[in-house]
Structures are given as structure tokens and as C-alpha cells.
Amino acid sequence: MTRIxxxxxxxxxxxxxxxxxxxxxxxxxxxxxxxxxxxxxxxPDWNLDNYRVLFTEAAYRTFLLRSLIGALVTSLxxxxxxxxxxxxxxxxxxxxxxxxxxxLAAPFFTxxxxxxxxxxxxxxxxxxxxxxxxxxxLPPIAALMYxxxxxxxxxxxxxxxxxxxxxxxxxxxxxxxxLETAKINGAGPWRAFIEVTWPLNWIGTAIxxxxxxxxxxxxxxxxxxxxxxxxxxxxxxxxxxxGETGTWALGSAMGVVLFAFSLLVLAxxxxxxxxxxxxxxxxGAR
Amino acid sequence: xxxxxxxxxxxxxxxxxxLLGLLYVFLYAPILFVIxxxxxxxxxxxxxxxxxxxxxxxxxxxxxxxxxxxNSLIIGLGSGILSTLxxxxxxxxxxxxxxxRRALILIAFLAPLFVAELLIGISSLAFNARLLGLPGNLFxxxxxxxxxxxxxxxxxxxxxxxxxxxQMDDAAMVFGASPLRCFWEVTLPAIWPSLFGAFLISFILAxxxxxxxxxxxxxxxxxxSVAWGSLRFGLGxxxxxxxxxxxxxxxxxxALMYVLMRTGIVKFGYRGV
Numbered sequence: 030m031t032r033i034x035x036x037x038x039x040x041x042x043x044x045x046x047x048x049x050x051x052x053x054x055x056x057x058x059x060x061x062x063x064x065x066x067x068x069x070x071x072x073p074d075w076n077l078d079n080y081r082v083l084f085t086e087a088a089y090r091t092f093l094l095r096s097l098i099g100a101l102v103t104s105l106x107x108x109x110x111x112x113x114x115x116x117x118x119x120x121x122x123x124x125x126x127x128x129x130x131x132x133l134a135a136p137f138f139t140x141x142x143x144x145x146x147x148x149x150x151x152x153x154x155x156x157x158x159x160x161x162x163x164x165x166x167l168p169p170i171a172a173l174m175y176x177x178x179x180x181x182x183x184x185x186x187x188x189x190x191x192x193x194x195x196x197x198x199x200x201x202x203x204x205x206x207x208l209e210t211a212k213i214n215g216a217g218p219w220r221a222f223i224e225v226t227w228p229l230n231w232i233g234t235a236i237x238x239x240x241x242x243x244x245x246x247x248x249x250x251x252x253x254x255x256x257x258x259x260x261x262x263x264x265x266x267x268x269x270x271x272g273e274t275g276t277w278a279l280g281s282a283m284g285v286v287l288f289a290f291s292l293l294v295l296a297x298x299x300x301x302x303x304x305x306x307x308x309x310x311x312x313g314a315r
Numbered sequence: 316x317x318x319x320x321x322x323x324x325x326x327x328x329x330x331x332x333x334l335l336g337l338l339y340v341f342l343y344a345p346i347l348f349v350i351x352x353x354x355x356x357x358x359x360x361x362x363x364x365x366x367x368x369x370x371x372x373x374x375x376x377x378x379x380x381x382x383x384x385x386n387s388l389i390i391g392l393g394s395g396i397l398s399t400l401x402x403x404x405x406x407x408x409x410x411x412x413x414x415x416r417r418a419l420i421l422i423a424f425l426a427p428l429f430v431a432e433l434l435i436g437i438s439s440l441a442f443n444a445r446l447l448g449l450p451g452n453l454f455x456x457x458x459x460x461x462x463x464x465x466x467x468x469x470x471x472x473x474x475x476x477x478x479x480x481x482q483m484d485d486a487a488m489v490f491g492a493s494p495l496r497c498f499w500e501v502t503l504p505a506i507w508p509s510l511f512g513a514f515l516i517s518f519i520l521a522x523x524x525x526x527x528x529x530x531x532x533x534x535x536x537x538x539x540s541v542a543w544g545s546l547r548f549g550l551g552x553x554x555x556x557x558x559x560x561x562x563x564x565x566x567x568x569x570a571l572m573y574v575l576m577r578t579g580i581v582k583f584g585y586r587g588v
Contacts, residue, residue, distance in 0.1 A: 035494075036416070039408030043401035043465055044423045051427055051462045054438035057446055071445055114338055117331035124576055127508070128569065129335070134516060136342050138565050139349060139558045140523045142542040147345035150352060157348070186341065193338075198474035218327070236470070239429060247431030250525065254546075264433050271437050271530065281441060284434050291429040 055288060061281035069275040079282035089266065093286070096263040099177065099252070100245035103184040107241045108234065110185075111192035118193075119200035130197055133190040141187065145254050148183055152255075175257030183251040188244060192237035199233020235298045242294060247287055263287070346562055353555035370552035380553055383536040386453065390537065391522030393457035398464030398517035403510055406472045407502075411481060427466035435459055436530035443531070451533025459527045464517030471516060475509035
């Protein structure tokens with residue numbers, strides 16, 4: 030009898046599961062992206078028409094560009110806000126650390142749609158903010174109603190907990206004594222941060238950036254309800270291809286484009302993350 | 316004696332805690348709004364306030380909501396359990412049995428983090444419906460949600476277990492414990508808080524998932540898809556009522572956790588004093 034290696038026995042089922050339920054469907058839409066749809070049916074005549082439409086029609090380019098800019102701005106805002114917050118929880122949270130992090134996750138118990146509707150209820154025409162302004166005789170803040178700014182606030186609202194958690198998970202394995210060493214050797218707090226804390230926790234930041242950027246790029250619900258009439262995003266259009274219009278082949282091609290960006294993010298991470306220097310995985314130890 | 320540096324450190328710490336406080340305000344304002352709106356007569360123009368509990372009565376009368384809640388719970392529990400099992404086994408494998416394939420296994424487990432939910436949803440819809448000829452069903456929804464859940468659970472468990480000292484397990488094995496018994500009696504009691512955290516996160520993600528579940532379920536209702544469907548005619552106040560009840564439960568659990576942490580009865584993995 031041959032013994033199964035323990036690593037295969039333990040990690041094998043999970044890897045196999047992900048291969049079957051993630052990779053196979055992705056390969057399927059890759060294949061469909063070269064097919065043709067006619068009255069809701071897919072026909073396997075191989076062609077590049079879907080990609081030609083995607084890259085020549087101005088509307089799709091606008092959707093993609095709009096989603097890209099939105100995702101970049103949101104990621105940057107989340108990054109700036111999440112770092113001090115995660116740092117505080119990891120370093121000064123003490124015994125309540127877990128509770129403080131769980132408090133960031135608890136809003137997820139309320140569905141995305143309800144939270145977005147609530148944001149609308151706070152920012153919208155009849156909402157809390159504008160109602161309060163009205164009481165003082167002030168005009169409503171138009172910038173908060175059905176604008177790209179409102180959609181960005183919505184995205185930050187939805188995704189900033191991911192960024193904080195990713196950075197936090199990295200920082201809990203970071204040895205803060207290193208900062209003492211840096212201080213003894215004459216580094217000021219900022220220099221110590223830039224030369225020690227930031228690079229040693231880059232993997233947490235990178236994962237956080239990916240966790241914000243990727244869903245934001247594909248976002249469909251938030252721009253639809255907060256972004257106003259001229260906020261059609263790539264994700265919204267993609268969802269329509271599989272719903273209302275039933276053009277599955279074109280939708281598959283859009284999915285492939287979306288996935289190409291995921292690969293790009295992954296590649297950037299692959300080049301910049303050094304597992305041996307990351308406290309997060311501790312992979313350098315052995 | 317406090318030096319200038321210590322005082323600056325104190326200010327930085329205060330500033331960071333203020334940022335954390337503001338973040339909680341930002342995150343919970345809409346939640347409070349949901350609770351407030353669930354008691355108000357007119358959900359579209361909820362100000363000035365006028366209170367009623369009609370939404371709650373309607374919630375318990377209408378079977379659509381209990382069906383949706385049941386389906387959401389099934390998806391949440393199924394996906395949460397699957398994710399935690401796959402991820403925990405994977406993390407233990409990767410950490411205990413170093414091999415050259417470790418990087419590949421890490422990439423496989425974390426890959427779902429790089430695929431948007433929308434893309435997981437539509438690709439599994441395309442695969443199931445067009446290649447396998449399957450109609451929308453709960454099992455595909457559980458599986459598709461568990462893909463994302465496994466990646467998050469893996470990340471959470473990995474971050475907590477990296478510093479786990481496996482010598483305890485080795486000692487147990489030397490004294491003749493089988494690997495399974497060793498896991499049950501040595502490893503699990505030490506690591507359960509992180510497994511619980513991983514389960515909780517993968518449960519919530521699947522429970523409230525719109526984009527993965529929507530495309531995998533067809534006409535089967537879940538709470539998010541009912542919310543999505545009712546948006547066309549304006550959100551039903553019943554959904555606000557249900558969310559308010561859920562949040563009440565969550566906060567009760569948190570309050571309990573706080574008391575347990577405060578008194579030190581359960582430390583949830585915290586090893587300090």
C-alpha cells in the first residue's frame with residue numbers, strides 16, 4: 030500500500046475544490062467568449078467578434094475607463110484610511126483586538142443592498158444630511174446625490190473593512206520590537222515606518238489593495254443606485270449581458286477582460302511581494 | 316519623566332484612535348438608519364419620524380421572507396462549514412509539511428481573492444447552465460460561495476496559525492497520540508478562535524451574497540435577491556425590519572464577547588495579560 034503524502038491529503042481537497050469550482054467555469058467563459066449568441070442561444074462558431082465589439086465601441090471603453098478610475102481612487106482612499114486604523118488595533122488594541130476587528134465585519138450582516146439603500150437614505154434628496162441642512166435653511170449638497178462622488182463613498186464604505194482587516198492580519202504577526210531597534214539606531218518614527226513597518230507588511234497592504242480594487246472594478250450594484258444616470262459601470266453592463274440582453278458570448282468576453290485585470294494585479298503582487306521578508310506568512314523562517 | 320518623543324507618540328495614538336472611532340461611525344450610520352427606518356411609517360421619506368411596528372408584523376406574516384431567510388441560512392452554513400474545513404486542512408498542510416509545492420498551493424487557495432464575485436457568479440452560471448445543463452440550485456450556490464469563502468478562511472487561519480508552536484503536537488505524537496487525536500486534543504483547543512473567525516466571515520459572506528448566489532440560484536429566493544427584486548418597486552420595510560433584528564442579535568453576541576473578554580473568562584486567542 031502506498032502512503033498518501035500528508036500535504037496532499039490535507040491541502041489536496043481544497044485545491045481540487047477550487048480548481049473545479051473556480052477554474053473550470055473561468056475556462057468555460059473563456060471558451061464562450063469566442064462563440065456567438067443568437068436569440069439567447071450560444072453557437073460554437075469560433076470568432077473574435079465579441080472582442081472586436083468590446084474594443085471598438087466607445088460605450089464599452091467608457092464603462093471600463095470609468096470603472097478603472099473609480100477602482101483606483103477607491104483603493105487609494107481605503108489605503109490611506111486603513112493603515113492608521115489597522116495599526117492602532119494591532120498595536121494598541123490589547124485584549125479587545127478581535128472584538129475591534131469583528132466590529133469592522135459586523136456591518137456585513139446587513140446585506141449590500143440594504144446598506145446602499147441606507148446610504149441613499151442618508152445622502153439622498155430626502156435624506157438625513159439634506160433634511161438637516163434644510164432645517165437650517167441651507168441648500169442640499171448636490172455633490173452627494175447620484176454622482177460619481179456618491180458612488181465612490183459607497184465603494185469606500187463597502188470595501189474599507191477588507192483593507193483594514195488585511196493590513197491588520199499582517200500587523201499582528203509583525204514584531205513591533207523592531208521599531209525599538211530602529212529608534213535606538215536613531216531613526217525617527219516616520220523613517221522607521223517607511224523603512225521597517227511598511228516594507229515588512231507590504232503583503233498585507235497588497236492583499237488589501239487587491240481586495241478593494243478587484244470587486245470595485247467589477248462593481249455593479251453601487252454605481253447603479255448611488256452613481257446617477259451617467260454612471261453605467263463595466264460590471265453593470267456585464268451583468269446585463271447575462272440578464273436582460275442575453276448576449277452571453279459578449280458577456281463572457283467582458284468577463285475575460287475583467288479577469289485579465291485580476292491577472293495584472295496578481296502579477297504586480299508577484300513581482301513586489303517577497304515572502305521571505307513578510308511577517309505575514311512567516312515563510313522566510315524555514 | 317515623559318520625553319518629547321513620548322508625548323508625540325501619545326498624540327499619534329490619540330489621532331489613530333479618533334480615526335478608528337470615525338470609521339465605526341461611518342460604518343454604523345447606515346446600520347442605525349436601517350434600524351430607524353424599520354420603525355418608520357414611510358420608508359422613502361422617513362423624516363420627520365413617525366413610528367410603527369407594521370413592518371415587523373408583515374415580516375412574520377409573509378412566507379416569502381421566511382423562505383428567503385431559510386435559503387440564505389442554508390447557503391451561509393453550507394459554505395461556511397465547507398470553507399473552514401478546506402482552509403484549515405490546507406493551512407495545516409502548508410505549515411506542517413513544507414515542500415517545494417507550497418507556493419503553488421498558496422496561490423491556489425488565495426486565487427479566488429483575485430476573482431470578482433460578479434465573475435464567479437456569471438462564470439459558474441455559464442458553466443452550470445450551458446455545459447452541464449443544470450438549472451439553478453442551492454448546491455451550486457453553496458459551492459460557488461465556498462470558493463470565495465475558502466480563500467478568506469485560508470487567509471484568516473493562515474495569519475493566526477503562522478506563529479503556532481507545533482512542538483506541542485510533536486510531543487503528543489511522541490507519546491503515541493494518533494494525528495487525529497492530536498489535532499482534536501492539542502491543536503484544536505488552541506486554534507479554535509481563528510477557525511471560528513474564519514467560519515464567521517465565510518458564513519456572513521455567503522449568507523448575504525448577492526452576485527454569486529443570484530446567478531446560481533435562478534428563481535430560488537434569498538434575502539439579498541428578495542431585496543434586489545423589491546428594489547424595482549421600492550424596498551419593502553420588512554427587509555429593514557429583518558436587518559434590524561439580525562443586527563440586534565449580532566450586537567447581543569458582541570456584548571457577550573465583550574463581557575467575557577473584560578472578565579477574562581474566554582480570551583479568544585489573546586495571549587497577553
